[in-house]
Amino acid sequence: MTRNTHVTIEDLEALSMGSVFLATGGGGDPYLPMILAKQALLEYGPVALIAPSDLNSNDYVVALGAVGAPTVSLELLPSIDEAGDTLRAFEEHTNKKVDAIASFEIGGGNSLLPLVAAAGAGVPMIDGDGMGRALPEAQMMTYAIAGAKPTPAVARDYAGNTAAFSTSDTQTYERHIRSFAMAAGGMITAAEHPMSGEFIKTAIISHTVSFAITLGKVLMQHRGHVQQMIPHLNACFKSSVYGQCKLLFEGKVTDKSVAIVGGYDVGELTVASFNSEPPVTINIKNEYLIAKQGDKILASVPDLIVLVDIETCEPINAERIKYGQRVAIIAVECPEFYKSEQALAAVSPRAFGFDFDYVALSAK
Amino acid sequence: MRIGIDVGGTHTDAVLLDNETILATNKSLTTSDVASGIIDSLNTLLKKASVPAKNISAVMIGTTQFTNAIVERRQLSDIAVIRLALPSGKGCPPMIEWPDELIKAINPSIYECHGGYLYDGYPVADINFQEIEAAIADIKHKGIKSVAIASAFATMNAEPELQLANLINTEIPDCEITLSHQIGSIGLLERENAAILNATLRPFAQKVVNAFESALKQHAFSCPFFISQNDGTLMNADFVRAYPALTFASGPTNSLRGAYKLTGKDNAIVVDIGGTTSDIGVLQNGFPRESNRIIKVGGVRTNFRMPDINAVGLGGGSIVRDEGKRIGPDSCGHKLVEEALVFNGNTLTTTDIIVANGNAMIGESENVKNVPHEVVHNAINTMRETLNHHIEIMKPDNTPVPVILVGGGAALIQGELPAASEVIRPENADVANAIGAAIAQIGGEAESMLSYRSMSRNQAIFNVTQLATDKAVAAGANKNTVRTIDIEETEVPYMDGDIRRVRVKVVGEIATVERADAQLSEQQTGAY
Numbered sequence: 075m076t077r078n079t080h081v082t083i084e085d086l087e088a089l090s091m092g093s094v095f096l097a098t099g100g101g102g103d104p105y106l107p108m109i110l111a112k113q114a115l116l117e118y119g120p121v122a123l124i125a126p127s128d129l130n131s132n133d134y135v136v137a138l139g140a141v142g143a144p145t146v147s148l149e150l151l152p153s154i155d156e157a158g159d160t161l162r163a164f165e166e167h168t169n170k171k172v173d174a175i176a177s178f179e180i181g182g183g184n185s186l187l188p189l190v191a192a193a194g195a196g197v198p199m200i201d202g203d204g205m206g207r208a209l210p211e212a213q214m215m216t217y218a219i220a221g222a223k224p225t226p227a228v229a230r231d232y233a234g235n236t237a238a239f240s241t242s243d244t245q246t247y248e249r250h251i252r253s254f255a256m257a258a259g260g261m262i263t264a265a266e267h268p269m270s271g272e273f274i275k276t277a278i279i280s281h282t283v284s285f286a287i288t289l290g291k292v293l294m295q296h297r298g299h300v301q302q303m304i305p306h307l308n309a310c311f312k313s314s315v316y317g318q319c320k321l322l323f324e325g326k327v328t329d330k331s332v333a334i335v336g337g338y339d340v341g342e343l344t345v346a347s348f349n350s351e352p353p354v355t356i357n358i359k360n361e362y363l364i365a366k367q368g369d370k371i372l373a374s375v376p377d378l379i380v381l382v383d384i385e386t387c388e389p390i391n392a393e394r395i396k397y398g399q400r401v402a403i404i405a406v407e408c409p410e411f412y413k414s415e416q417a418l419a420a421v422s423p424r425a426f427g428f429d430f431d432y433v434a435l436s437a438k
Numbered sequence: 439m440r441i442g443i444d445v446g447g448t449h450t451d452a453v454l455l456d457n458e459t460i461l462a463t464n465k466s467l468t469t470s471d472v473a474s475g476i477i478d479s480l481n482t483l484l485k486k487a488s489v490p491a492k493n494i495s496a497v498m499i500g501t502t503q504f505t506n507a508i509v510e511r512r513q514l515s516d517i518a519v520i521r522l523a524l525p526s527g528k529g530c531p532p533m534i535e536w537p538d539e540l541i542k543a544i545n546p547s548i549y550e551c552h553g554g555y556l557y558d559g560y561p562v563a564d565i566n567f568q569e570i571e572a573a574i575a576d577i578k579h580k581g582i583k584s585v586a587i588a589s590a591f592a593t594m595n596a597e598p599e600l601q602l603a604n605l606i607n608t609e610i611p612d613c614e615i616t617l618s619h620q621i622g623s624i625g626l627l628e629r630e631n632a633a634i635l636n637a638t639l640r641p642f643a644q645k646v647v648n649a650f651e652s653a654l655k656q657h658a659f660s661c662p663f664f665i666s667q668n669d670g671t672l673m674n675a676d677f678v679r680a681y682p683a684l685t686f687a688s689g690p691t692n693s694l695r696g697a698y699k700l701t702g703k704d705n706a707i708v709v710d711i712g713g714t715t716s717d718i719g720v721l722q723n724g725f726p727r728e729s730n731r732i733i734k735v736g737g738v739r740t741n742f743r744m745p746d747i748n749a750v751g752l753g754g755g756s757i758v759r760d761e762g763k764r765i766g767p768d769s770c771g772h773k774l775v776e777e778a779l780v781f782n783g784n785t786l787t788t789t790d791i792i793v794a795n796g797n798a799m800i801g802e803s804e805n806v807k808n809v810p811h812e813v814v815h816n817a818i819n820t821m822r823e824t825l826n827h828h829i830e831i832m833k834p835d836n837t838p839v840p841v842i843l844v845g846g847g848a849a850l851i852q853g854e855l856p857a858a859s860e861v862i863r864p865e866n867a868d869v870a871n872a873i874g875a876a877i878a879q880i881g882g883e884a885e886s887m888l889s890y891r892s893m894s895r896n897q898a899i900f901n902v903t904q905l906a907t908d909k910a911v912a913a914g915a916n917k918n919t920v921r922t923i924d925i926e927e928t929e930v931p932y933m934d935g936d937i938r939r940v941r942v943k944v945v946g947e948i949a950t951v952e953r954a955d956a957q958l959s960e961q962q963t964g965a966y
Contacts, residue, residue, distance in 0.1 A: 106627075110529050145939075146557060148625040149591045154529025232526040232562065259556035328835045397834045 088290030099392035100361035101182020101208035102144035133271030139184035146260030158194035164265035181208025206279035220277030227266035231258030300402035317407025373405035442876025462486035500666035508736035522553030522589035554590030588618035588630035628741035636683035643682035671881025674914030692874030700864035711847030762816030882910030915946030
C-alpha cells in the first residue's frame with residue numbers, strides 16, 4: 075500500500091470518497107469538511123502525514139474532530155478557524171504544545187477536519203484513526219478501548235465559546251460533551267483523548283488516512299459495475315490493516331424502516347436478490363451493523379458492511395438509501411485491534427443490543 | 439375551458455380541455471420567440487375546436503426557458519448576495535464551488551454579515567448594523583437591482599431576512615429581493631444557491647412574463663395565465679416574476695401528472711420517451727415521487743424538490759450500433775430529420791428500426807428495406823431490455839407495476855415488459871405534459887425544524903401548514919379550497935428535545951379561474 079507522507083489538495087476528493095466507503099453508511103457528509111480542508115491546504119500548503127511508528131515516545135498527541143448532529147451543520151455551517159482555535163484552546167488549557175493530531179474516525183467528515191487544524195498549526199496529522207470506520211459513540215474509539223482518558227478535553231462552538239472537560243470516564247464525557255453540543259446549537263469541535271506518542275502507537279488503527287486516499291482513487295478510477303470493481307478492491311484491501319474484502323450479495327432495496335431511538339437512526343432494510351436467493355436484511359444504527367440472510371449472519375459489526383450502487387460502486391449513506399435502489403453489499407473484515415476481548419466488549423453485536431457474538435468474516 | 443401549453447427545448451405541445459374532455463391538441467416546433475409560438479399554438483387549438491378566445495378561462499404554461507437560461511448562462515443579471523450567519527460558515531462563503539463561467543455571468547457582489555438563529559431560536563449573532571449599512575451603500579453605489587438574502591435557520595426564523603429586506607428597500611426602493619426562506623428548504627448553502635439563481639433570473643422573468651401578458655392581450659385572450667412549478671402545481675404571473683427558479687424541472691413533472699390524468703393510475707411508472715432520452719419517473723398517489731438527492735442545476739447544488747427522474751440515453755434519435763446490440767446513449771437530437779436513414783441521411787437510428795419493423799410510418803420507409811432483419815430484431819430487444827432494466831431500478835418494490843408510455847418515442851418499445859403488470863399507451867400521450875400543465879392546481883410548500891417538546895405535534899403541523907397555505911394563496915390559490923396533500927415528519931438524529939423536520943405541501947384551486955368560470959356560466963345562463 076502507498077503510504078503518503080503528505081496530504082495535498084489533489085488527495086482531498088479521493089480521501090472524501092474513501093471516507094464515505096469506510097463510514098459503512100454513517101459518518102456524515104464530508105462535503106463541507108472537504109471545502110474547508112481545501113481552503114486550509116490552499117493557504118498553508120500540504121499537511122505532513124506521520125506514521126504512528128514514527129512518533130517519538132514522549133510526543134503529545136490529541137484527537138480532534140466534530141461532535142454533534144450532522145443535520146445541524148446544514149444550517150450552522152462549519153468555519154475554517156474552528157479546528158485551529160480548538161487546538162489552540164486545548165494547548166492553552168493544558169499548557170502543553172501538541173506535536174501531532176489524530177482523527178476520531180476515518181469514516182465521513184471527521185477524516186478531514188484534523189487536516190484543517192494541522193495545516194493552520196503547522197503540525198503533522200497522524201496517519202491513522204480511532205475507529206478504522208465510523209461508529210456512533212466515543213467509548214467505541216480505539217483510544218478509549220486502549221485505556222486513554224478522554225480528558226483534559228476542550229470543545230469550541232461556532233462563536234468561539236469554549237468549555238473544558240474533566241470527567242471520570244469516557245461514557246460520562248460522552249454525556250457531558252453532547253449536552254454542550256446541544257447548548258451550542260447542535261455541533262461543536264472537540265480536542266480530546268490526549269495521549270503520548272508511545273501510547274497511541276498501540277491504540278490507533280494505523281495508516282488509514284493513506285489507505286482512504288488509495289481506496290478513494292480506486293473507486294474513482296475504476297468507477298463501474300461492482301463485479302469489475304471487486305478485484306481492484308480485493309487488491310486494495312489485501313495490503314491494508316483490514317482483513318479480506320468480500321462481495322456478499324447483489325440485489326434491490328425492497329424495504330426500509332428507520333426511526334430515531336435515543337438520538338440514533340435505528341432501522342432495518344431489506345435487499346431482495348435478482349434471482350431466487352433469499353433476501354438479505356441489514357440492521358442499522360447510524361451505520362450498517364449486521365447483514366443476515368434468514369437466520370444466517372453474513373457479517374456483523376465490527377466488520378465493515380458497505381452498501382454501494384451496483385452500477386457505479388459509489389458507497390451509499392444509510393440516510394440516502396431508498397426503495398428500488400440496486401445495491402451490492404460488501405463486507406470487509408475489521409482491523410485486528412477490534413478482535414480483542416476488550417474491544418469487542420465495546421463494539422460487538424452485543425454492545426449494540428443484538429443477541430449473538432461476533433464471528434469474523436474469514437471464519438464464516 | 440383551460441389550455442395547457444408545454445414549451446420544451448424542441449417541441450411546444452398544447453391541449454384544450456373542457457373540464458375532463460380533450461377538445462383539441464397541437465404539436466409544433468419551439469420558436470426562438472416563445473411568446474409568439476404560444477400564441478400560434480393557442481390560435482391553432484381554438485381553430486381546431488371552433489371555440490372563441492373568450493371561452494378560455496385560463497392558460498397554463500410549462501416552460502424550460504429559466505432552466506435553459508442558467509444552463510446556457512444567458513439573460514442572467516448582476517446581483518448581490520448577503521448572508522447573515524457569521525461567525526459560523528467562515529471559509530464556506532456564498533457561491534463556493536460554483537462553475538467559474540456561471541459566476542462570471544452573474545458577476546456577484548458578496549457580503550458576509552453577522553446574524554441568523556440556531557435551531558432553538560437562540561441568535562447565532564446580533565445583526566451588526568454598521569456591516570449592513572456598508573453592504574447596502576456598496577450595492578446602491580454599484581447600481582445592483584437584484585439581491586439574494588440568506589440567513590442561518592431562516593426556515594425556522596425568517597425575521598433576519600425580512601428585517602434586512604426592509605433596510606435595503608428603504609435605501610433602494612426599486613431593488614428586487616429574493617429571500618432564501620421563500621424558495622428553499624433546510625440546508626443554508628443549497629437554499630442560498632437557490633435564492634441566488636432566482637435573483638439572477640428575476641429581470642429576465644419580468645421580460646418573459648410581460649411578453650406573455652402582452653401577447654395574450656393582443657390576441658383577445660382576457661383570461662389569466664399560470665406557469666408550472668417543479669412540483670406539478672401552478673403559480674400566477676406575479677409569483678413567477680418573483681420566483682422564476684421555481685419553474686426548474688416542471689417539464690418532467692407535467693408529463694407525469696398528464697400520464698396520471700390520461701390513465702387514472704395513481705401508482706405507476708411513467709416513461710416519457712423523447713428524442714434523446716427516456717425519462718422514467720414514478721407516480722405515487724397521483725404525484726411524482728421526489729428525489730432525495732442533492733440536485734444540481736447548471737452545476738450548482740440546490741435543494742429544490744425535484745421529481746425523481748432516471749434519464750436513460752434511449753430516444754427516437756438514438757444511434758444504433760453493433761448489429762443492434764448497442765443503442766445510444768448518443769442521439770442525433772434535433773438533426774434526426776437530416777441524419778436518420780428514413781430522412782435520407784446516413785445514420786441508423788432507433789426511428790429507422792421501428793419503421794423497418796413496421797411499427798411506425800415516418801419518412802421514407804423504402805430507405806430501411808435493406809436493414810438486415812436480425813439487426814432490427816436485436817435492436818427491438820435491446821431497447822426493450824434496456825428500458826425494462828431501468829424500470830426495475832425505479833420500481834418501489836418487486837411487484838410488477840403499471841407502466842405508462844408517453845412522449846413522441848413511445849413506439850420504440852414493442853411487446854411486453856417483464857417489470858410491468860401492464861403497459862399502457864394512452865391516447866394523446868404525445869401531449870401528456872401539456873395536459874399535466876392544464877390540470878394543475880396552485881401549490882404551496884413549507885418546511886421547518888421544530889421541537890415537539892416546546893409545542894404539541896398538532897400545533898407544529900398546524901404552524902407549518904399555515905406557512906404553506908400562505909404561499910399557495912400568494913401564488914394565486916383560493917384560500918377556501920386549499921388542502922394538505924403531504925405531511926412529512928423526519929426525526930433529527932443526535933438531537934434530544936424531540937426535534938423534527940416537518941414539511942407540509944398543500945394545493946388549492948385557482949382563485950381567478952373559479953371566478954371566471956362562475957361568471958362565464960352566469961353569462962351563459964343569462965343567454966338562455
